[in-house]
Amino acid sequence: MAAPRSPIIFPHRHLLGIEHLSAPDIIQILDVAEEAVALSRKVEKKRHVLSGRTQINLFFENSTRTQASFEIAGKRLGADVMNMSVANSSVKKGETLIDTAVTLNAMRPDIIIVRHHQSGAVDLLARKVDCCVVNAGDGAHEHPTQALLDALTIRRRKGRIEGLTVAICGDVAHSRVARSNMLLLAKLGARVRVVGPSTLLPGGIERMGVEVHRDMREGIKDADIVMMLRLQLERMSGAFVPSLREYARFFGLDEAMLAHAKPDALVMHPGPMNRGVEIDSAVADGPRSLVTEQVEMGVAVRMAVLEALAQNLPKG
Amino acid sequence: MTKPLALINARLIDPVAGTETRGGVLIADGLIADVGTSLTKANLGGDVEVIDCLGDVVAPGLIDMRAFVGEPGAEHRETIASASAAAAAGGVTTIVSMPDTQPVVDDPAVVDFLKRRARDTARVRVLPSAAITKGLKGKEIAELGLLQEAGAIAFSDGTHSIRNTQVMRRAMTYARDFDALIMHFAQDEDLAGSGVMNAGELATRLGLGGIPVEAEAIALDRDMRLVNMIRGKYHAAIISARMSVEIMARAKEAGLPVTCATSINHLTLNENDIGNYRTFCKVSPPLRHELDREALVEALSSGLIDVIVSDHNPQDVETKRLPFGEAENGAIGLETMLSAAIRLVHAGQVSLPRLIAAMTSRPAEILGLPQGRLAKGTPADLIRFDPDEPYVLDPALLHSRSKNTPFDEARMEGRVKLTLVAGEKVWG
8 A cells, every 4th residue: 555665763662752852753753644644535544554553542631632633543553542531540549650550551552642731740651661652741841743743734834844933822831732842843943932921931941942032923023833822721820811811912813913924824723722812713714724734634643653663562 | 884985096077176187086974085186095994995997087976957757647658766777877866857747746745755756766866846836837836835845956847838927927036035946948838839840941841840949038038037127046947049048148147146057969969860850859949950059069168058957858659659740849868968968078069077067066056955076075976987988879778768869879978887876886
């Protein structure tokens, strides 16, 4: 089915963060993902690289799209996929993360996809299991497959990533999407800006190789990509912004605001969107929005990641 | 009556004079009977047990002003017996225990219990501190007078900082009437918020909530203003930042009756030691930037920081083998404090007598204790160690019931060979 190509060389047992990947690692995942996009658009979508493999989606935090995306990706590659959400697990009965990991490990899965509300929790779990671990988001730390799918979306539309100006806007402090994207885009040579009110920009961020802007108009001026972040209302333990309407007034992306970016600038959002808060419906549903394309690329990138990691699984 | 004991051929560290001399110590009836260069094998009387120290250091036993002992309430983590075994092996001969127990040490009966348990099970001296506020809740003053009468050596809310300024003011004012020492951990709890490590670039990279140095500085500044108003004895239980050093410098310059300590962790580690979410390096206050650590070392060397504490805080697997944000604060330190501190001597940053003073005579002066000195007539709490003897720390060999040491597998120097409490051998 797929044309024969050189084997994937991915020198990592797990995918825990963009931090550990090199630019060639990233480009390779994107190249493999391109094939997965083509496959996913066919009627017969199934491949067999994960045939006989067991994939567990272990989500300690609620997620609809990421979990569904990993499930579809695994199934398209022929894996047996099991979803384990925290509501049904013994974590509710007081079991620790490590005990859960050890228990699942004993069931001999090949790949575990993990999302957890604590930064570093996925690294901790990865140290206690024998299989591959994919980080599907840990606290405010990393969400590597999101950054990869964003990169794939940008590359397909703009033909490149190097030299582009990407403005990441909004709740940077609580966003693992922002961190992974900052790291990835910098590795591929993009110019990265972060834009938001100072209360939502974490300390020392200017030392992470990004330009920092507190004024949205300046921040997105001449940008090629405007990447909006979800205002993480559920994570707000204190008052970071006075009100949603004030936030929308200064940091919401509507048509007028978008006019400050390049005329051919494209808009992204990792979802789920707070319509009318960080993004106006006219922009979200408009011709420059890549939001649904991001979702499609999500499945492709996750297929690529699973395939790359599967290369390193013990055979036979 | 046991035979007198002499330690001869030693490198004597006198922390009060700040000197190092060759000589010996003669011990009789639990006290230092004589000390000096003239004590050699030749001029000792016949009926004396002699230990030739072969040029090793002999110094007063260490006094640790901040150690958390699990008893009562968390005996699975540490008991007075296990903490004192760890202390003896680490050369600590006096422990000031913190009141964060179950029940809290806010009742004279608990002080009495601790004293009796220490008498019956401890190899070293255990001096309980008692709570400043009832239940460590920061709302009502504990019975400071009765607690002091029962034997509380000083007052502290342990890991808790007193948020309400009015409560702090009244506690200081009331404590002054009893000439009691307040040992406070200063941290603005609102500003610290849900932070779990030092605020800054590293916290941002790790996606962890940060505690800014200002959280400590603001609370410490407030306390200094209260001391200026009240003039009661105040000891900053543990400071971690350059900014706090500056505040203490100003307060001392103004002649306020204040002293301060930092922990062995803050002197020898920095936030980078957290690395890949190492929970054994999660402590309170958090490990800071290297520049803060350097400022602490400098202040220790100059004497601005009076005391080094172990901040010994045993935690077990259930409280540490968790994601960083959910793990408890705390590291054990009684047994490693001396070796870790000696790193500063080997780095040429602090002299050995000054280092020893910060763990012996300075705490003794602050607490009003007779030990911690190398002087005739004082208690014979003494240690012998070779500051150059290398070893690799094996957590399995530590005496504490908990193994949460940040110096896991670290190369150390200066293992304690002999520990005496009141002239009795408790280690070695």
